[in-house]
Amino acid sequence: MKLFKLLFLLLSVLSGLLLLTPLVSAHGERSLEPFVRMRTVQWYDVKWSANSVAVNDELIITGKVHVAEDWPNSIPKPEAAYLGVIAPGPVFLRKERWINGEAHLNSLPLKMGRDYEFKMKLKARIPGRYHIHPSFNIIDTGNVAGPGLWVEITGNANAFTNTVETVHGETIDLETYGTANGVRWHMLWMILGVAWLVWWVRRPLFIPRYAMVKNHEEDKLVTTTDKNLAKAILVAVPVIVFSGYFMATSQYPETIPLQASLDLIPPLPEQASPVKAKVKRAVYNIPQRAMTMNVEIKNEGSKPLQIGEFTTGSVRFINSTMDIDASNTPTEYLAKNGLHIEPDNLIQPGETKVVKVVAADAAWENEHLSSVIGDADSRFGGLLFLFDDQGKRHLTSISAPLIPEYK
Ligand SMILES: [Cu+2]
Numbered sequence: 001m002k003l004f005k006l007l008f009l010l011l012s013v014l015s016g017l018l019l020l021t022p023l024v025s026a027h028g029e030r031s032l033e034p035f036v037r038m039r040t041v042q043w044y045d046v047k048w049s050a051n052s053v054a055v056n057d058e059l060i061i062t063g064k065v066h067v068a069e070d071w072p073n074s075i076p077k078p079e080a081a082y083l084g085v086i087a088p089g090p091v092f093l094r095k096e097r098w099i100n101g102e103a104h105l106n107s108l109p110l111k112m113g114r115d116y117e118f119k120m121k122l123k124a125r126i127p128g129r130y131h132i133h134p135s136f137n138i139i140d141t142g143n144v145a146g147p148g149l150w151v152e153i154t155g156n157a158n159a160f161t162n163t164v165e166t167v168h169g170e171t172i173d174l175e176t177y178g179t180a181n182g183v184r185w186h187m188l189w190m191i192l193g194v195a196w197l198v199w200w201v202r203r204p205l206f207i208p209r210y211a212m213v214k215n216h217e218e219d220k221l222v223t224t225t226d227k228n229l230a231k232a233i234l235v236a237v238p239v240i241v242f243s244g245y246f247m248a249t250s251q252y253p254e255t256i257p258l259q260a261s262l263d264l265i266p267p268l269p270e271q272a273s274p275v276k277a278k279v280k281r282a283v284y285n286i287p288q289r290a291m292t293m294n295v296e297i298k299n300e301g302s303k304p305l306q307i308g309e310f311t312t313g314s315v316r317f318i319n320s321t322m323d324i325d326a327s328n329t330p331t332e333y334l335a336k337n338g339l340h341i342e343p344d345n346l347i348q349p350g351e352t353k354v355v356k357v358v359a360a361d362a363a364w365e366n367e368h369l370s371s372v373i374g375d376a377d378s379r380f381g382g383l384l385f386l387f388d389d390q391g392k393r394h395l396t397s398i399s400a401p402l403i404p405e406y407k
Pocket of ligand 1: 027029131132133148
């Protein structure tokens with residue numbers, strides 16, 4: 001009775017804890033080590049065509065990535081990468097995928113230090129509210145997610161259509177195509193397997209059989225009927241498999257295997273950047289949630305430049321004294337007033353100067369980027385955006401070791 005009471009108490013405490021647990025709605029996008037998120041594919045200009053679509057409607061995700069020059073040495077080089085979508089299940093159907101204007105069917109190798117522009121066309125499938133991210137699945141590294149947006153799918157799931165026309169002009173419904181055939185084959189093998197098990201299980205099992213072996217009656221364990229049945233199955237299974245195979249090949253003589261080659265899509269053309277930036281020293285202050293870096297900026301162009309934005313791990317730190325469009329960025333990735341520059345005046349053509357850049361916002365903590373200081377690789381990386389007097393943006397990739405400051 002005492003034990004029962006103890007168990008009851010334990011169960012009550014556990015269920016109480018369960019009730020206290022807040023609802024988890026994220027899906028691990030912040031759990032990847034920050035140095036991977038900051039120094040592999042660096043996302044920018046990500047846009048979603050809508051934040052609410054009806055079933056069967058299109059959602060288009062566009063954006064760019066810069067592949068960091070300072071790729072972490074502890075992870076393999078991006079010899080194959082696959083652009084995908086992170087979503088809780090098959091809530092969207094991907095119809096098209098483009099990289100630098102070329103169709104992206106398989107994986108592609110990414111060139112470090114270069115930029116890629118992407119576009120994905122998705123079709124809404126299951127109603128609900130979902131966090132939708134673009135992501136790059138990089139060989140031996142994993143999924144590096146871009147920023148996510150909450151997208152609502154409205155309407156009726158049953159109204160979803162997914163038909164395609166085959167090369168022979170036949171219209172098929174991909175939602176159900178081949179399902180019945182798959183179920184039939186699975187049922188056949190399941191019935192055969194279960195029947196074979198029942199054939200043996202219906203007889204006395206381990207202990208009586210063990211006793212028979214002890215009494216030297218092992219010959220009685222396997223009867224002639226057992227042997228004949230086994231022989232019949234031995235013949236029947238290959239006959240079923242081969243006749244199924246020949247039926248399928250005669251019914252569908254033209255097939256295309258799944259493709260395993262790489263897409264060789266060149267990166268966007270390199271743009272002569274008039275700006276060179278080098279981080280001299282970078283410190284992260286934990287209680288202030290602020291990173292301070294001294295950056296040496298060299299303006300090799302013909303127009304004066306000003307620092308407008310620093311972006312890392314999808315978080316955008318914006319210099320609020322400048323007019324920068326951030327209307328497409330979900331608020332959790334946006335530090336609207338998060339970038340302070342001293343001195344925040346123009347960097348004249350031919351000038352080289354060291355400026356103090358402070359990127360401060362709770363997003364360091366919320367997006368789990370600040371934990372980079374606890375990593376074995378505490379280097380950060382990101383993109384610095386400078387603008388000339390005509391509003392033209394110049395992008396420069398920076399990285400440096402990050403020194404923690406505890407108070
Ligand atoms: Cu998410």
